[in-house]
Amino acid sequence: xxxxxxxxxxxxxxxxxxxxxxxxxxxxxxxxxxxxxxxxxxxxxxxxxxxxxxxxxxxxxxxxxxxxxxxxxxxxxxxxxxxxxxxxxxxxxxxxxxxxxxxxxxxxxxxxxxxxxxxxxxxxxxxxxxxxxxxxxxxxxxxxxxxxxxxxxxxxxxxxxxxxxxxxxxxxxxxxxxxxxxxxxxxxxxxxxxxxxxxxxxxxxxxxxxxxxxxxxxxxxxxxxxxxxxxxxxxxxxxxxxxxxxxxxxxxxxxxxxxxxxxxxxxxxxxxxxxxxxxxxxxxxxxxxxxxxxxxxxxxxxxxxxxxxxxxxxxx
Numbered sequence: 057x058x059x060x061x062x063x064x065x066x067x068x069x070x071x072x073x074x075x076x077x078x079x080x081x082x083x084x085x086x087x088x089x090x091x092x093x094x095x096x097x098x099x100x101x102x103x104x105x106x107x108x109x110x111x112x113x114x115x116x117x118x119x120x121x122x123x124x125x126x127x128x129x130x131x132x133x134x135x136x137x138x139x140x141x142x143x144x145x146x147x148x149x150x151x152x153x154x155x156x157x158x159x160x161x162x163x164x165x166x167x168x169x170x171x172x173x174x175x176x177x178x179x180x181x182x183x184x185x186x187x188x189x190x191x192x193x194x195x196x197x198x199x200x201x202x203x204x205x206x207x208x209x210x211x212x213x214x215x216x217x218x219x220x221x222x223x224x225x226x227x228x229x230x231x232x233x234x235x236x237x238x239x240x241x242x243x244x245x246x247x248x249x250x251x252x253x254x255x256x257x258x259x260x261x262x263x264x265x266x267x268x269x270x271x272x273x274x275x276x277x278x279x280x281x282x283x284x285x286x287x288x289x290x291x292x293x294x295x296x297x298x299x300x301x302x303x304x305x306x307x308x309x310x311x312x313x314x315x316x317x318x319x320x321x322x323x324x325x326x327x328x329x330x331x332x333x334x335x336x337x338x339x340x341x342x343x344x345x346x347x348x349x350x351x352x353x354x355x356x357x358x359x360x361x362x363x364x365x366x367x368x369x370x371x372x
Contacts, residue, residue, distance in 0.1 A: 057085045057184060059205075059253060059350045061278065061315075063342040064100040065092075068260075068282045068296075068318035069121050076100045076344055077121045078318060080257065080278065081108070082203065084185060091201060091257050092116055097125035098132055104345040104363065107132065112180075114187065115146030116259025117198035118153065126154070127161050134165045141168040145180060145187075147197040148173045174199065185252065190270050192261035194295040200259045202270050205252025208352075217245040253350055256311075260318065262292060263301045271309035275350050276358050279305065280318035281328055281341075299328045303335035313358040314339040315348060 060083050065076030077094025081101065090097075090113045101107045107129075115123050126144070133142065144154060154171040158164075174180075176191040176199070190200035212232055218224060220240045227237045234242050254274040258267050261280060271277045282296035291298050299316055306314040314336055316328055325341040332339035338357075342348070345363030 057205075059084050059255075060347050061255070061276065061350070062104070062347040063315075063317065063344060064097055064104060065094050066317045066319060066342055066344055067094075068280070068320050070321060071096065072321045074344065075319060075321075077125070078116075078259075079125065080317075081110070082255075084182070084203070084205075087111065087182060089114065089187075092122045092259070093125040093129060094121050095124040098129040100344060109138070109140050111140060111142065113142070113144045114199075114201050115144065115150055116192075116200065116257075117147055117194060117196060118149050119196075119260070122259070123150075123153070127157050130157075130162050130165065130169070133167060134162070138165075138167045141170065143170045143172065145172050145174050147199050149197070150174075188270070190256075190258075190266050192258060192266060193264040194260045194262070198259055198261065198295075200261060200267060200270075201257045202274075203253075203255040203257075205254065207252050208250045210247030210249055213245045213247070220244065251353065253352065255350065258297075260296060262295055263297055263305050268305050268309055271305070271311055274309065274311045275353065276313050276315060276348060277302075277306050277309065277311040278315045278317060281316040281332065282318050282320050284323065284327060284331055299331040299339075300335055303332040303339055306336045306339070312338065312353075313348070313360075315360070316341045 062081040064079040067075035071077050076096050078092040079094050079097040080091045082089040088108045088110045090110045151171045151173045174189050178189040180187040185205040188202040192198050192200045221238050222240050230237050231242050255276045256271045256274050257278045258280055279302040281299040281302045283291040283298045285298040285300040288298050329341040340360045348358050348360050350358045
């Protein structure tokens with residue numbers, strides 16, 4: 057199953073000429089989920105490959121830079137005669153804000169719109185994976201999210217099964233369903249369970265144990281890095297992290313790749329990457345429009361692709 061993350065907006069708090077406000081598009085097979093929707097997100101997506109038929113939106117917290125793009129995007133969906141239902145998830149207070157937006161700005165939509173306030177330990181189930189809520193440390197109630205893919209069965213060794221006397225055909229399926237066939241037990245011909253992929257999105261946060269524990273051996277950690285370490289005190293005061301702190305957490309958790317986002321306008325990105333890679337070498341700083349493909353662990357590590365390479369996010 058293809059899994060990729062598209063960075064629509066990577067700035068922190070206010071946009072710059074080169075970075076839009078926070079928005080990350082997550083694609084799992086045909087599923088299209090959006091994490092945060094800062095002002096201008098629909099324009100960012102249109103410029104970077106097209107506005108996809110997003111079915112779920114997860115808001116990390118209710119500071120304006122993380123959700124103010126919602127009204128415009130929701131209205132655009134309606135003007136395009138969308139019929140696919142849309143669900144918006146967020147921390148307590150999301151329902152009240154969206155209810156006000158619907159009554160005063162958006163109006164009735166042609167598509168079914170559902171808004172759900174999540175508890176701090178909630179899990180949202182999808183076919184093949186789940187989204188877990190992580191309560192992080194920011195100002196007010198703030199969440200991160202973990203995409204946790206279900207474990208996959210081990211590989212079936214068809215040649216070994218035949219050598220052990222299991223004929224090719226329906227008996228192969230019985231073995232893979234856990235049945236013993238002709239005295240051959242499934243564990244004799246099926247390898248160990250293969251772990252699913254794990255992706256962590258912190259939203260805005262100080263370094264915290266919740267993220268550290270959830271990120272253990274994750275394939276990708278998308279961590280905010282609003283400041284350099286010389287501004288560590290300011291980062292603490294405002295509920296944010298430095299690039300070094302994010303890299304230290306990534307190193308402790310043993311993640312495969314660290315992607316740093318939510319950059320202050322005072323930085324270009326190179327200095328953020330240099331500070332992080334000094335601690336955790338596999339650190340990247342995506343620009344708007346970049347994406348990361350996350351293959352199954354046995355097929356290789358995650359890979360960052362720059363926007364210069366075209367990738368179209370169609371509704372297919």
